[in-house]
Amino acid sequence: MLAGLATGAAYAPPAAGRVVVVSLDGMGSAFLARDPVARELPTLASVRARGAQAEGLISHMPSTTANTHAALWTGTWGDVNGITANAMPLAPRTRHAASTRVSGYRSDGLRAEPLWVAAARQGVPTVALQATQLYPFTGLTAGAGLPHPPRLLHGYQAPRISSGRWLRARDLDRVSCAPGEPGALACYRWQAGPIHLAGLLRRDERGVIAMRIGQPGQARHVSAHLADAEHVPPAGRPLARHFSEGLLVDDGPGVPPVVAYFRLFDVTDNGSDLLLFQAPLQELAMYHGRVASRSEQIAVLEAAGGFVGNGSSEPWSRDGASGVPLWRGGTGLRERRYLETVELGVRQSIRHAEYAWRTYAPRLLVSYLSMPDETEHAWLGLSQADRRHVELRRWAYQLAERAAGTFANMVTPADHIVFVSDHGMAPVTHDVQVAVALRARGLVAVDASGTIDPTRSQVLHTRNCLLVHTTDWQGGVVAPRDRRGVMTAASDVLRAIADPATGQSIVTSVLASSEDRRRIGFGGANGFDLCFDTRPGYMATDRLEGDQLVVRRALPTGEHGFLPSRQDMHGILIAAGPRIAPGRAWPILRAIDVAPLVSDLLGISPPRQAVGQSPLADR
Numbered sequence: 001m002l003a004g005l006a007t008g009a010a011y012a013p014p015a016a017g018r019v020v021v022v023s024l025d026g027m028g029s030a031f032l033a034r035d036p037v038a039r040e041l042p043t044l045a046s047v048r049a050r051g052a053q054a055e056g057l058i059s060h061m062p063s064t065t066a067n068t069h070a071a072l073w074t075g076t077w078g079d080v081n082g083i084t085a086n087a088m089p090l091a092p093r094t095r096h097a098a099s100t101r102v103s104g105y106r107s108d109g110l111r112a113e114p115l116w117v118a119a120a121r122q123g124v125p126t127v128a129l130q131a132t133q134l135y136p137f138t139g140l141t142a143g144a145g146l147p148h149p150p151r152l153l154h155g156y157q158a159p160r161i162s163s164g165r166w167l168r169a170r171d172l173d174r175v176s177c178a179p180g181e182p183g184a185l186a187c188y189r190w191q192a193g194p195i196h197l198a199g200l201l202r203r204d205e206r207g208v209i210a211m212r213i214g215q216p217g218q219a220r221h222v223s224a225h226l227a228d229a230e231h232v233p234p235a236g237r238p239l240a241r242h243f244s245e246g247l248l249v250d251d252g253p254g255v256p257p258v259v260a261y262f263r264l265f266d267v268t269d270n271g272s273d274l275l276l277f278q279a280p281l282q283e284l285a286m287y288h289g290r291v292a293s294r295s296e297q298i299a300v301l302e303a304a305g306g307f308v309g310n311g312s313s314e315p316w317s318r319d320g321a322s323g324v325p326l327w328r329g330g331t332g333l334r335e336r337r338y339l340e341t342v343e344l345g346v347r348q349s350i351r352h353a354e355y356a357w358r359t360y361a362p363r364l365l366v367s368y369l370s371m372p373d374e375t376e377h378a379w380l381g382l383s384q385a386d387r388r389h390v391e392l393r394r395w396a397y398q399l400a401e402r403a404a405g406t407f408a409n410m411v412t413p414a415d416h417i418v419f420v421s422d423h424g425m426a427p428v429t430h431d432v433q434v435a436v437a438l439r440a441r442g443l444v445a446v447d448a449s450g451t452i453d454p455t456r457s458q459v460l461h462t463r464n465c466l467l468v469h470t471t472d473w474q475g476g477v478v479a480p481r482d483r484r485g486v487m488t489a490a491s492d493v494l495r496a497i498a499d500p501a502t503g504q505s506i507v508t509s510v511l512a513s514s515e516d517r518r519r520i521g522f523g524g525a526n527g528f529d530l531c532f533d534t535r536p537g538y539m540a541t542d543r544l545e546g547d548q549l550v551v552r553r554a555l556p557t558g559e560h561g562f563l564p565s566r567q568d569m570h571g572i573l574i575a576a577g578p579r580i581a582p583g584r585a586w587p588i589l590r591a592i593d594v595a596p597l598v599s600d601l602l603g604i605s606p607p608r609q610a611v612g613q614s615p616l617a618d619r
Contacts, residue, residue: 017363017414017415017602017603018362018363018364018365018411018414018415018416019363019364019365019415019416019417019418019577019598019601019602020365020367020407020410020411020415020416020417020418021115021364021365021366021367021418021420021594021598022367022368022369022403022404022407022417022418022419022420023069023072023131023367023368023369023420023421023422024369024371024372024400024403024404024419024420024421024572025065025368025369025370025371025372025373025374025421025422026371026372026373026374026376026377026421026422026423026424026425026558026560027372027400027419027421027424027571027572028421028423028424028425028568028569028570028571028572029053029054029055029056029057029424029567029570029571029572030056030424030567030568030570031424031425032044032572037390037393037394037397038397040235040394040397040398040400040401041397041400041401041404042401042405043401043404043405043408044404044419044572044574046408047408047417047419047574047575047576048574048576049582049583050576050582051417051574051575051576051577051580051582051584052574052575052576052580052581052583052584052585052586052615053572053573053574053575053585053586054572054573054574054586054587054588054589054615055570055585055586055587055588056567056570056571056572056588056589057420057421057570057571057572057573057588057589057590057591057594058520058564058565058570058571058588058589058590058591059071059422059423059564059569059570059571059591060077060078060084060520060521060522060564060591061464061465061511061520061521061522061531061563061564062085062462062463062464062465062522062531062561062562063422063423063424063560063561063562063563063564063569064085064086064104064422064423064463064560064561065086065105065132065373065422065423066083066085066086066088066103066104066105066132066133067083067084067085067086067088067104068422068423068571068591069083069131069132069133069368069422070082070083070104070110070112070114070132070133071083071521071590071591071592072420072422072591072592072594072595073114073115073116073131073132073133073366073595073607074110074112074113074114074115074592074595074607074609074610075112075115075592075593075594075595075596075606075607075609075610075611075612076112076521076592076607076609076610076611076612077520077521077522077524077592078521078522078524078527079517079518079521079522079523079524079525079527080111080112080521080524080609080611081110081111081112081609082109082110082111082112082524082525082526083104083109083110083132083133084104084522084524084526084527084528085104085462085463085465085528086103086104086105086463087101087102087103087104087462088101088102088104088109088462088526089101089102089467089473089526090102090108090109090526091109091111091524091525091526092525093472093473093474093476093525093526094472094474095474096473096474096526097455097473097474097475098454098460098467098469098473098474098475098476099454099455099457099460099469099475101462103157104132105132105133105156105157106133106135106136106157107133107134107135107136107137107138107140107141108136108138109526110133110138110140110141111140112607112608112609112610113140113607113608113609114128114131114133114140114141114607115364115366115595115598115599115607116128116131116143116150116152116364116366117140117141117142117143117146117149117150117607118595118599118604118605118606118607118608119150119363119364119599119602119604120143120146120148120149120150121143121146122604122605123148124362124363124364124602124604125148125360125361125362125363125364126150126151126362126363126364126365126366127150127151127152127153127356127357127360127362127364127365127366128150128151128152128153128154128366128367129153129154129352129353129356129365129366129367129368130153130154130155130156130349130352130367130368130369131154131366131367131368132156132368134152134154134157135152135154135156135157135158135285136157137152137285137287137291142287144289146289149287149288149289150288151286151287151288151356151360151362152285152286152287152288153284153285153286153300153352153356154284154285154286155282155283155284155285155307155308155309156309158256158282158283158284158285158307159256159282159283159285160280160281160282160283161192161193161194161195161255161256161258161281161282161283162192162193162195162278162280162281163280163312164277164278164279164280164311164312164341165192165277165278165312166275166276166277166312166314166315167190167274167275167276167277167278168273168274168275168276169186169188169271169272169273169274170273171190172188172189172190172199173188173189173190174186174187174188175187175188175189175198177200181200181202182202183202183203183204184200184201184202185201185202185203185209185270185271186200186201186271186272187199187200187201188201189216192260192278192281193255193281194251194254194255195215195249195251195255195258195260195281196215196216197213197214197215197216197260197278198213198214198215198216199211199212199213199276200212200213201267201271201274204225208225208226209225209226209264209267209271210223210224210225210226210264211223211224211262211264211274211276213244213247213260213262214247215249220247220248221247222244222245222246222247222260222262223244223245224243224244224262224263224264224276225242225264226264226265226266226267227242227264227265229265229333229336229337229340230242230336230339230340230343231336233394233395233398234343234395234398234399234402235398235401235402239343239344239346239347239350239399239402240261240340240343240344240347242263242340243261243262243263243279243340243344244261244262244263245261246259246260246261246301246305246306247259247260247261247262248298248301248302249281250294250298256283256285256294256297257283257294257297257298257301258281258282258283258284258301258306259281259301259305259306259307260278260279260281260306261278261279261306261308261344262276262277262278262279263276263277263279263340263341263344264276265277265337277312277337277341279308279312279341279344280308280309280312281306282306282307282308282309283297283307284297284300284301284306284307284352286300300355303355303359304348304351304352304354304355305348305351305352306348307348307352308344308345308348309345309370310342310345310370310374311338311339311341311342311343311344311345311374311375312338312341313334313338313341313378314334314337314338326386326388326389326392327382327386327389327555332388332392335392339375339392339395339396339399342371342374342375342396342399343399345370346369346371346399346400346402346403349367349369349403350402350403350406353365353367353403353406353407353410354406354410357410363602364598364602365410367407369400369403371396371399371400371403372393372396372397372400372425373425373560374396375392375393375396376393376396376425376558377425377557377558377559378557378558379392379393379396379558380393380425380426380427380557380558381427381428381429381553381555381556381557381558381559382555382556382557384427384556385556404419407419411577413578414578415577416575416576416577416578416579416580416601417575417576417577418573418574418575418594418597418598418601419572419573419574419575420571420572420573420574420591420594421571421572422571422591423560423561423564423569423570423571424560424567424568424569424570424571425558425559425560425568426536426558426559426560426562426566426568426569427537427556427557427558427559428537428538428539428553428556428557428558428559429537429538429552429553429556430499430537430538430539430550430551430552430553431538431539431540431541431543431550431551431552431553432497432506432534432538432539432540432541432549432550433541433543433544433545433546433548433549433550433551434461434493434494434497434540434541434542435452435461435542435543435544436544436547436548436549437493437494437496437497437549438459438461438490438493439544440493441489441490441492441493442458443457443458443459443486443489443490443493444457444458444459444461444544445457445458446544450544451544452542452544454469455475455477456477457469457477458477458478458486459486459490461540461542462528462542463540463542463561464531464532464533464534464540464561464562464563465522465528465530465531465532466490466528466529466530466531466532467527467528467529468483468486468487468490468529470483483529487512487529487530490530491510491512491530494507494510494532495507495510497549498549499538499549499550500549500550501550504535505535506534506535506538506550507532507533507534507535508533508534508535509532509533509563510530510531510532511530511531511532511563512529512530512531516531520564521592531563533562533563533566534562536568538550539559539561539562570588571591573586573589573593573594573597575597575601577601579600579601579616580616586615589615590612591612592610592611592612593612593613593614593615594612595607595610595612596610596612596613596614596617597614597615597616599614600614600616600617601616
């Protein structure tokens with residue numbers, strides 16, 4: 001709730017035969033089957049028991065977030081829908097340079113109708129919440145001109161006013177406190193982007209230190225009370241309970257309204273130093289036939305709070321034990337502080353979903369959660385060697401469970417719930433600098449400083465895929481007649497890469513045929529010419545640092561982007577509801593089958609360009 005603001009929201013009557021679709025980023029089917037941490041997800045087990053589960057869900061190639069979500073939403077691969085990677089070139093080639101990349105998370109490159117527009121076009125009241133390819137709001141992705149367009153709420157790609165910040169006293173301007181402030185220890189001012197903030201550090205009547213935070217000259221304020229980092233996992237307790245209430249910041253034209261949250265983690269007795277976390281300040285953009293007005297944005301922020309998104313890791317350069325990660329001899333304090341920031345983001349995702357469900361009464365709700373991808377990148381690899389990180393993963397999966405449980409509890413026996421994900425995760429210990437090998441063959445050019453020069457390179461690398469830099473792109477250097485020869489040379493280079501320490505080949509397969517591209521959609525006007533997979537534990541990078549082909553990582557991580565047919569890259573598809581027989585096992589399906597399935601459950605036609613098939617189509 002927001003300090004000093006009304007928080008009530010009108011309830012609309014529920015619609016009949018509703019469908020809730022939730023993507024849990026990075027949730028792998030192999031993980032659910034084998035990892036003991038999966039016991040922290042009883043909601044998914046319950047939905048699976050009363051519904052159906054696919055053996056796995058094949059993602060896009062490369063198995064990354066933006067392009068696979070576009071496949072989930074549109075029912076077609078990136079060669080048709082235009083989203084080919086997290087960072088990708090844009091079509092048409094005659095107007096764009098292949099070396100200029102744009103975010104695949106944004107809507108700019110989407111060329112196929114998404115599920116939320118298809119449903120709204122057919123008269124289904126629809127809400128899309130934090131889904132990829134929502135922002136900026138365009139005719140194709142927002143359903144502009146429809147009689148009953150979908151409601152869209154999105155923060156990830158919307159303007160960010162200020163990143164999350166870990167503030168010490170030295171990061172703030174010390175100012176004189178106003179006379180007569182009881183218990184005042186220190187007063188500060190600072191800026192978050194263009195926004196001015198002021199804080200009064202004091203002891204309350206119980207002797208507890210807190211910081212009262214607001215904007216200079218304004219009466220509205222919130223209090224962040226000193227509290228140790230959480231020691232109790234989130235199951236069964238309020239989320240982000242030590243954060244301040246939300247401070248609505250409305251600075252007028254030029255800066256969108258946002259909500260600020262604060263957490264006082266540490267402070268000296270005399271107030272000479274402190275550790276204050278300020279959550280990211282980011283717009284929650286909204287659209288329903290038109291971009292929401294400022295007053296409409298504020299009404300939602302008042303009722304549901306602000307958008308936070310991902311967690312914010314405390315900088316390692318900080319003084320003292322708080323800045324030492326667990327794997328370097330720390331106590332886990334730094335990780336628990338980080339988890340609290342993740343917790344705030346999950347809490348706000350839950351609040352927004354609950355608000356949208358009860359206020360807009362959609363028949364279709366499409367939503368997204370960045371968990372467990374965010375924490376698995378950090379700790380999946382480390383947990384293989386150090387079991388202390390297993391407990392951190394349990395904590396994180398309890399957060400994912402809180403969100404999953406919220407969505408599952410929204411529906412009634414007359415509704416359907418569908419949980420999906422974009423890819424699985426795998427531990428990685430080594431980087432493979434493919435550019436080193438490609439440079440030796442003359443396929444990658446470098447400048448005088450030894451940095452890759454994409455404008456002169458014959459092939460451009462993204463994750464586990466290569467694009468031939470042909471002259472049909474602006475500034476391309478390879479004649480179309482030479483494209484196949486460059487592809488053959490690049491394939492030979494990749495297959496020859498071996499780990500000097502073991503002599504083992506690292507690249508296990510190269511996909512370059514037209515059938516390969518059609519099967520998992522990595523071709524198209526702004527797609528790739530060939531993709532490849534690596535041995536488990538190895539990840540191709542687009543860096544060029546030194547002359548080593550294989551570099552052992554300083555610490556193992558969790559990664560994705562590999563061949564979608566790999567079992568550890570399979571996503572999930574778990575669904576339940578009146579049209580799904582309990583205990584049913586579906587075979588391995590594809591990301592492009594999800595939009596047709598949801599359309600089938602709604603009783604509508606799938607998105608216009610969809611080529612996937614609902615697993616219910618044979619019934």
